[in-house]
Amino acid sequence: MGEMTDEEIYRKYADELVRFSTGLVGPFDAQDVVTDACLHAFGAKGWAEVRNPRAYLYRSVLNQARSHHRSTLRRRIREMKTASRPTSWPYEVDLDVLAAVDRLSVRQRAVVVLTYWEDLSAAGVAQQLGISEGSVKRHLARARSRLRDYLDE
Amino acid sequence: MSDQDPRIREMTYRLMAMAPDAPQFPQEAAMNMSETKQRSPGLVWTVAVLAVVLIVGLPLLLFRGGGDSADDMTTTLAATSTTVTTQVPTTNDPQQTTTTVTPTPIQESFSVFLFSENMETAIGDPALVPVRVTRNYTTSQSDLDLLAEAILALSDPGLLAEGYSTAIPDGVRTSGVAVAIDSGVATIDFNAEFESGGGSMAMFTRLAQVVYTATQFPEVDSVLFSIDGEVVDVFSSEGILLEGPQTRADYTGILPQVFLGTPAIGESVESPVALSGIANVFEAVVSYEIVADGDVLANGYTMASCGTGCWGDFSVAVDFSVPEETPGEIVVYEESPQDGSRINELRYPVTLLPGGNPGVTTTTGVSTTTTLPGEAFDIGPADGDTVAVVGVAYDDVLNLRAGPGVGYDVLLGLDPMAENLVATGRHRLLESSIWDEVTVDGTMGWANSSFIAYLGGVDDLTSTVQSQIGAPVATGTMLEMGQIVAESLASFDESGVRIVVSTPPSVGDLGEITMDVIGLADDAQVGWRLHIFGAPSESGDGFVLKSVEATSLCGRGVTGDGFCV
Numbered sequence: 001m002g003e004m005t006d007e008e009i010y011r012k013y014a015d016e017l018v019r020f021s022t023g024l025v026g027p028f029d030a031q032d033v034v035t036d037a038c039l040h041a042f043g044a045k046g047w048a049e050v051r052n053p054r055a056y057l058y059r060s061v062l063n064q065a066r067s068h069h070r071s072t073l074r075r076r077i078r079e080m081k082t083a084s085r086p087t088s089w090p091y092e093v094d095l096d097v098l099a100a101v102d103r104l105s106v107r108q109r110a111v112v113v114l115t116y117w118e119d120l121s122a123a124g125v126a127q128q129l130g131i132s133e134g135s136v137k138r139h140l141a142r143a144r145s146r147l148r149d150y151l152d153e
Numbered sequence: 154m155s156d157q158d159p160r161i162r163e164m165t166y167r168l169m170a171m172a173p174d175a176p177q178f179p180q181e182a183a184m185n186m187s188e189t190k191q192r193s194p195g196l197v198w199t200v201a202v203l204a205v206v207l208i209v210g211l212p213l214l215l216f217r218g219g220g221d222s223a224d225d226m227t228t229t230l231a232a233t234s235t236t237v238t239t240q241v242p243t244t245n246d247p248q249q250t251t252t253t254v255t256p257t258p259i260q261e262s263f264s265v266f267l268f269s270e271n272m273e274t275a276i277g278d279p280a281l282v283p284v285r286v287t288r289n290y291t292t293s294q295s296d297l298d299l300l301a302e303a304i305l306a307l308s309d310p311g312l313l314a315e316g317y318s319t320a321i322p323d324g325v326r327t328s329g330v331a332v333a334i335d336s337g338v339a340t341i342d343f344n345a346e347f348e349s350g351g352g353s354m355a356m357f358t359r360l361a362q363v364v365y366t367a368t369q370f371p372e373v374d375s376v377l378f379s380i381d382g383e384v385v386d387v388f389s390s391e392g393i394l395l396e397g398p399q400t401r402a403d404y405t406g407i408l409p410q411v412f413l414g415t416p417a418i419g420e421s422v423e424s425p426v427a428l429s430g431i432a433n434v435f436e437a438v439v440s441y442e443i444v445a446d447g448d449v450l451a452n453g454y455t456m457a458s459c460g461t462g463c464w465g466d467f468s469v470a471v472d473f474s475v476p477e478e479t480p481g482e483i484v485v486y487e488e489s490p491q492d493g494s495r496i497n498e499l500r501y502p503v504t505l506l507p508g509g510n511p512g513v514t515t516t517t518g519v520s521t522t523t524t525l526p527g528e529a530f531d532i533g534p535a536d537g538d539t540v541a542v543v544g545v546a547y548d549d550v551l552n553l554r555a556g557p558g559v560g561y562d563v564l565l566g567l568d569p570m571a572e573n574l575v576a577t578g579r580h581r582l583l584e585s586s587i588w589d590e591v592t593v594d595g596t597m598g599w600a601n602s603s604f605i606a607y608l609g610g611v612d613d614l615t616s617t618v619q620s621q622i623g624a625p626v627a628t629g630t631m632l633e634m635g636q637i638v639a640e641s642l643a644s645f646d647e648s649g650v651r652i653v654v655s656t657p658p659s660v661g662d663l664g665e666i667t668m669d670v671i672g673l674a675d676d677a678q679v680g681w682r683l684h685i686f687g688a689p690s691e692s693g694d695g696f697v698l699k700s701v702e703a704t705s706l707c708g709r710g711v712t713g714d715g716f717c718v
Contacts, residue, residue: 014175
């Protein structure tokens with residue numbers, strides 16, 4: 001892992017991890033998921049031997065996102081719609097996009113983000129997430145199908 | 154990465170644009186917390202202010218693509234560009250009035266892509282159509298000149314008066330454009346007027362009109378948008394991301410289902426006329442007709458290179474014969490898979506010219522691929538495994554097709570409860586579907602893997618359902634009972650879950666219905682087949698839930714004791 005401290009590693013990757021996390025759980029809980037994932041990673045036994053900390057942190061964020069209660073995003077969307085928390089979120093929110101994302105499983109979301117945002121190939125996504133290339137392709141095909149159904153509505 | 158659906162890419166970018174800032178380094182935060190038992194209010198406040206400040210700048214930073222050679226582009230633009238502004242009528246020009254020699258006008262024509270007021274897309278929006286424009290010039294025009302003219306014509310009031318609309322602001326015409334073409338990429342420089350107005354749809358269609366209009370020229374494959382000399386990464390306040398040169402394929406979202414790119418409305422054509430365009434139609438079949446005076450001069454159909462859910466190119470040369478110049482129409486349409494009626498029809502008025510080369514059939518462009526579409530895929534039922542049809546409604550069938558994809562002929566309609574499919578172990582991955590090859594009653598063919606699963610073990614889920622719903626489940630009909638039970642189990646998972654009635658209700662001593670719940674996120678267990686039994690209620694006007702037997706539907710295989718693997 002070279003000479004970088006945890007904090008340096010964090011500073012280097014935090015922005016992209018939050019974006020990735022936003023793709024997985026929506027913007028409202030993205031920061032919490034990244035914080036939890038990083039605490040988890042930095043505290044893990046094998047952390048010092050990790051050779052690709054970026055990929056490790058991505059996987060850690062994905063795992064954290066999967067254990068994040070999956071109904072939360074839908075609840076957040078509902079809250080935003082009913083404006084019960086109108087001013088507490090300082091960023092712009094696109095509810096249509098979140099409703100589309102809500103249709104996907106967390107893994108499908110991960111594959112979509114890495115494919116369309118990071119422009120990774122199926123092999124690249126597989127490597128980043130530590131899953132098989134076949135799984136990546138399947139998640140992507142299913143995600144596209146679900147999103148198209150939604151976008152066509 | 155192929156990108157057949159730019160909407161998904163756009164959606165992803167919009168999603169990414171919502172990302173908040175990174176939180177503080179967590180161990181630091183954790184230490185702060187352990188020392189002070191709570192996060193310092195000052196720190197939180199600072200972070201919040203920073204967040205607000207960054208809202209404005211962040212999306213731009215995020216969207217800025219790396220390594221754009223904007224400087225090179227500008228140079229190219231200056232070196233080879235031609236600036237065209239609106240042609241002001243020259244009749245007031247004193248030099249013009251003293252001219253006595255009338256030069257022979259040179260006629261040039263090109264297509265302008267506008268929205269038709271009387272043809273529409275499947276969802277009722279005006280359809281994007283090419284309209285032929287012929288202009289007279291005193292000197293011959295290069296394609297670069299014509300490209301600029303065509304872009305300006307996109308908001309030509311004369312064309313708009315003829316029943317077309319445009320998303321291009323009028324100011325573009327009066328302020329002019331500069332164009333350059335380099336290795337297939339047309340760089341088109343607008344002024345800020347081009348970004349005026351609002352609405353993401355309007356912005357998207359605006360870009361589409363320019364891309365379609367520019368790429369009609371053979372030397373243009375794609376378009377780089379530039380505003381006041383700067384190549385645009387993020388277009389307009391709608392934040393539409395323009396990643397590199399734009400092609401027609403980036404804008405299929407606004408097309409009619411059958412899009413005829415050539416010939417254009419108003420074009421004069423002689424036989425054989427080449428009809429080409431792209432379509433997203435049932436089984437990839439595009440039908441066409443050439444008519445004049447109510448007579449059908451020619452008709453037929455051709456195959457697009459992809460169909461039913463994907464866009465495919467089509468191109469066909471059609472013969473016709475007319476004795477003299479005749480106004481006619483070129484018609485393209487899709488036959489409804491339901492009743493064979495015409496849907497998604499476009500009618501382009503054209504002028505049919507005599508002569509040409511009638512009688513020689515030169516059908517081209519029909520895709521006859523010998524290899525299977527998509528790519529080989531290694532996940533799915535293994536060779537020799539027995540699998541079942543799942544998730545198909547009782548009044549429907551699962552099509553077993555001659556190849557992987559909806560463009561292939563249907564060999565058999567499989568019963569929704571069929572359990573006798575034997576996998577060959579071959580699978581194909583298409584853009585948005587996966588297909589498995591199976592043998593059924595001696596017929597080998599392909600079926601969509603979303604409707605195929607292993608049948609696993611049976612669990613009694615009666616108490617799970619009871620406790621999920623609470624109190625005795627009583628309904629008026631077994632259909633309602635089935636829906637309630639299926640929905641209660643589907644609610645454990647996400648919204649991509651489908652519920653279908655795979656065997657309709659029947660009533661004997663007990664009421665009975667079979668529901669498939671399919672599409673769980675779990676790769677191993679993709680769903681349940683629920684056999685739901687209801688006892689007639691004592692009042693005799695309904696049913697009370699008696700039992701729920703759930704067969705696991707497994708995606709990858711089943712262990713000896715019925716668990717999904």
